[in-house]
Amino acid sequence: MSSKLEIQWTPIPNKFITWGSEICLYEVHQDRDNVFQSIKLSSTTSANLLATNTNHHYVKCLDIYPKSDADLLLAVGLSNGRISLSTFGPTEYDSLGLPGKELVPRHARQCNTVCWNTIExxxxxxxxxxxxxxxxxxxxxxxxxxxxxxNSSGRLAVNTMAPAVELAKPIAEFGVSETAHSMAWFSSNSKLIAVGMNLKNIKFVDIRDPNKITNSTLTKAVFGVCMDPNDDRHLASFFENNIYVWDTRNFEKPILTLHHNKPVIKIAWCPTKYNLLGSLQKESSVINLYDIQHTVIGNEEVEPSVLERDVAPGSPHNIMSFSWHNTDENRFLTIALSGTITDYTVFDRITLNWAPTSNVVWTYGRKTMKYINDYPLQDISTKIKQRALAGYGLKAEIYKNGEIVDNEMLSNVWNWLYLSGKLVEDGLLNGTQCKHPGVQAVLKLDPSNNKSDHYSLLWSDLGNKNCQGVVRIFKHEDRDKALHLCSWHFERDSNKLTQFLEQLEKEQAYTRAAAIAVFNLKIRLAIDILSRAPENVSFGSSLNVMAMALAGFTDDKSSVWKQFCSTAKQKLSDPYLKAIFSFLTTENYNYESVLNESGVTVDDRVAFACMFLPDNRLHDYLKRLSDKLIEEGNLDGLLLTGTNQDGIRLLQRYLDATGDIQSTALIAVRAFPVEMFSETIKEWISSYRNLLDTWQLWNERAHFDIMLSTYWPADTAPQQVYVSCNFCGKSISAYMYGLTRGRGPFPRISGTANKLKMSSCPNCRKPLPRCAICLMHMGTTTGSGSGGDSNKIIEFPNWFTWCQTCRHGGHVSHMTHWFDEHSECPVTACTCKCFSVDSVSNAIIK
Structure with a gap:
């Protein structure tokens, strides 16, 4: 086998050739069951050998006729300089007498390169x-x-295997006493060819006048000259360890130089992707890819940037050559020193674009783009957008905002904000200056000095004569306030407790209702609740068993019931059932297992602590719980912190954990006092505004700003709509320039002593446009009426008005009178139907 192995795709999409000591033709097919696989190319493709051509010895170069549709015609360059036209067996070219024909130079010497013209x-x-x-x-x-x-061409023999054939004289020739190392035709000009010559320059030659060099550059990079098939303004060549990329319009020096650690042996542009250049180094098992990004600033093209990438087709041996597929995107073949052929497709870097509307689009090859709308994403941004469209956070009755969201924690927060605000309004939380005080704010207990009263209740009070122990309950005015914030405002009122538990039963929260009944020492009521649970509810069948277990309650430490429940409670999956039996089986008033049960809601745990913990332990527990909830960003912690600095810290942690800038900003605006609007809250508000603007939710942004102005009056939006001068662009509003009566001279002010009117720009003094009806310069009064009220709104007839289509206009009173009788613009030669394009034309004030 020759030490030189080459591979090349043919114009026929599923065929390629290899050549060295012989030329072989292969056909590629997709793998299928029960199909003979001659050569495995990849995990999905194989190749079968179709034909072998052994007529040529010492092949130095080869190119395939570019218009081969069914049969192939090869131009084979030999070591003696001859170009032999060859095929694989009988073809359509036989009738033309082309197979076996040889193109022979006058003097024999090695042929370095052969190249078909892709146009001619x-x-x-x-x-x-x-x-x-x-x-x-x-x-x-x-x-x-x-x-x-x-006759100068002579009679030349084709080869030893064929009869003599008369050959044509070359239609063009040039390069006297020079060596041609490589060449490439221009893809857009069939008469122009680039040739790397004499190890010192690359020349552009027009074959219509080959003695005249069109352009040239001095360089040793005369090997592998190849034209970008997608843009013949760019040409590449190499020498030793460097690849040079040239701009054919400015050929003095390369626009890009790519350095390699080893000598380069082949380069080739990808025909299916713009500006992608592949290269192969000597004794290498990888193909180097260069995605060349050409950048134009103004009218000038700056130095291109390059994205480099190496791909390993999979052969462990050194790669000898590679060839890009002509039509399949980013697909190439490689041939290794061992003869192994690999079919490889380069997966493109994905160009991902994420629209502000959360739609995602990316490239999938040259001709396809894939698209995903925001529906399947369902991330926090999608939820924020859906909630904004539903008016989330803007409902006048604050608890209704919780009905919009499908998040239990957010729903609980809005409900608690409504409850705490109502308690403050009703005067039940007097002594606090906060609109939404937390438990820590109303519970002003000194941990070092127990002020709470405690009561010991006998279990016998529960109607069980076998219970001789007591239950210790703590009472204090501040504890009662805290219980109100937790919705446990029963105050030993059985009717309120019953109503609350009935509501929980309607929500099918049977275990929670039973637990609250037990914590309020109503075991019989808890048994009834568990017994009423229907079978189709989760734990329905087992809740009746729990009711029976609860009916056997006794506080006797040695009783079988207590011993069994102490062990069996850990196997329960429902947190409220675990809390019930932990409470009933506790010893020495140690309620840690109830207080630390994460499945029990925060408000229930806090209310339980307010009932059963002494002052010092209550203070420590609430502090630990508050710190934990703040660290987690759990908004249930607002029950403890209220709307203070700890509440701001909690919102920030929630934002960091969820990215929900919407809820963070809305809760801050609706619940926190204006004096606490720090830079942090202002930044939340600004971010949410920008998000609504990005999504072009102009109405939602306007409603948010209106709501914000009611809670934050100091943040008055600046004037955003005003009449500006055509010449300088500045506002002509007299109010903005402080124009009042008696303030001194002002440009072009006219009118009576009681009503000032300006008709020129107060900044550049250019006259204002003329009214299309009266032809006088338009102007507006300052608002200073006869009564001296500078804040009086000017009369509507004196306002400016103009058509948004043709931009013609005048005084409102004049334009209104005109359009009472006409629909077309009053300006001569203007055919705009101003009146008909006005969507509110029927509402014009008369």
């Missing part, structure tokens, strides 16, 4: 070694015979 497809060019006074670049037209030329 009958032209083939050959680049030869140097020979004294002979040309090194010869271009033939294979359709012309020697009868049309002089």
């Amino acid at each position: 497809t009958s032209w083939v060019a050959a680049g030869l070694d140097k020979y004294r006074s002979d040309n090194s670049v010869l271009i033939w037209d294979i359709t012309k015979s020697s009868q049309n030329n002089d």
Whole structure:
């Protein structure tokens, strides 16, 4: 086997050739069951050998006729300089007499490169070694015979295997006493060819006048000259360890130089992707890819940037050559020193674009783009947008905002804000200056000095004569306030407790209702609640068993019931059932298992602590719980912190954990006092505003600003709509310039002593536009009426008005009178139907 192995895709999409000591033709097919696999190319493709051509020895270069649809015609460059036209067996070219034909130079020397013209497809060019006074670049037209030329071409034999054939004289030749190393035709100009010559320059030659060099540059990078098939303004070549990329319009120096650690042996542009150049280094098992990004600033093209990438087709041996597929995107073949052929597709870097509306689009090859709308994403941004469209956070009755969201924690927060605000309004939480005080704010207990009263209740009070122990309950005015904030405002009122528990039963929260009944020492009521649980509810069948277990309650430490429940409670999955039996089986008033049960809601745990913990332990527990909830960003912690600095810290942690800038901003605006609007809250508000603007939710943004102005009057939006001067662009509003009566001279002020009117720009003094009806310069009064009220709104007839289509207008009173009788613009030669394009034309004030 020759030490040189080459591979090349043919114009027929599923066929390729390899050549070294012989030329082989293969056909590629997708793997299928029960199909013979000759050569495995990849996990999905294989190849079968179709034909072998052994007629040529010492092949130096080869190119395939570019218009081959069914049969292949090869131009084979040999070591003696001849170009042999060859095929694989009988073809359509036989009738043209092309197979076996040879194109022979005057003097024998090695052929370095052969190249078909992709436009004038009958032209083939050959680049030869140097020979004294002979040309090194010869271009033939294979359709012309020697009868049309002089006898200087001679009678030449094709080869030892075929009879003599008369050959045509080259249609062009140049490069006297030079060596042609490589060449490439321009893809948009069939007469122009680039040739790397003599190890010192690259020349552009127009074959219509080959003695005149169109353009050239001095460089040793004369090897592998190849034109970008998608843009022949760019050309690449290499020398030793460097690849050079040239701009054919400015050919003095390369626009890009790519350095390698090893000598380069081949380069090739990808025909299916713009500006993608592949290269192969000597003794390498990877293909180097360069995605060249050309950048234009103004009218000038700056130095391109390059995205480099290496791909390993999978062969452990050194790669000898590679070839890009002509039509399949980013697909190439490689051939290794061992003869292994690999079919490889380069997966593109995904160009991902995320629209402000949360729609995602990305490239999928050259011709396809894939798209995902925001529906399947369902991330926090999608939820924020859906909630904004539903008016979330803007409901006048604050608890209704919780009905919009499908998040239990957010729903609980809005309900608690409504409850705490109502308690403050009703005067039940007197002594606090906060609109929404937390438990820590109303519970002003000194941990070092127990002020709470405690009561010991006998279990016998529960109607069980076998219970001799007591239950210790703590009472204090501040504890009662805290219980109100937790919705446990029963105050030993059985009717309120019953109503609360009935509501929980309607919500099918049977275990929670039973637990609250037990905590309020109503065991019989808890048994009834569990017994009423229907079978179709979760734990329905087992809740009746729990009711029976609860009916056997006794506080006797040695009783079987207590011993069994102490052990069995850990196997319960429902947190409220676990809390019930932990409470009933506790010893020495140790309620840690109830207080630390995370499945029990925060308000229930806090209310339980307010009933059963002494002052010092209550203070410590609430502090620990508050710190934990703040750290987690759990908004249930607002029950403890209220709307203070700890509440701001809690909101920030919630924002960090969820990204829900909407709820963070809305809760801050609706619940926190204005004096606490720090830079942090202002930043939340600004971010939410910008988000609504990004989504172009203008109405929602306006409603938010209106709501904000009611809670934060100091944040008055600046004037955003005003009449500006055509010349300088500044506002002509007299109010903005402080224009009042008696303030001194002002440009072009006219009117009576009681009503000032300006008709020119107060900044540049240019006259204002004329009214289309009265032809007087338009102007507006300052608002200073006869009564001296400078804040009086000017009369509507004196306002400016203009058509949003043709931009013509005048005084409101004049324009209103005109359009009472006409629909067309009053300006001569303007055909705008101003009145008909006005969507509120029927509402014009008369």
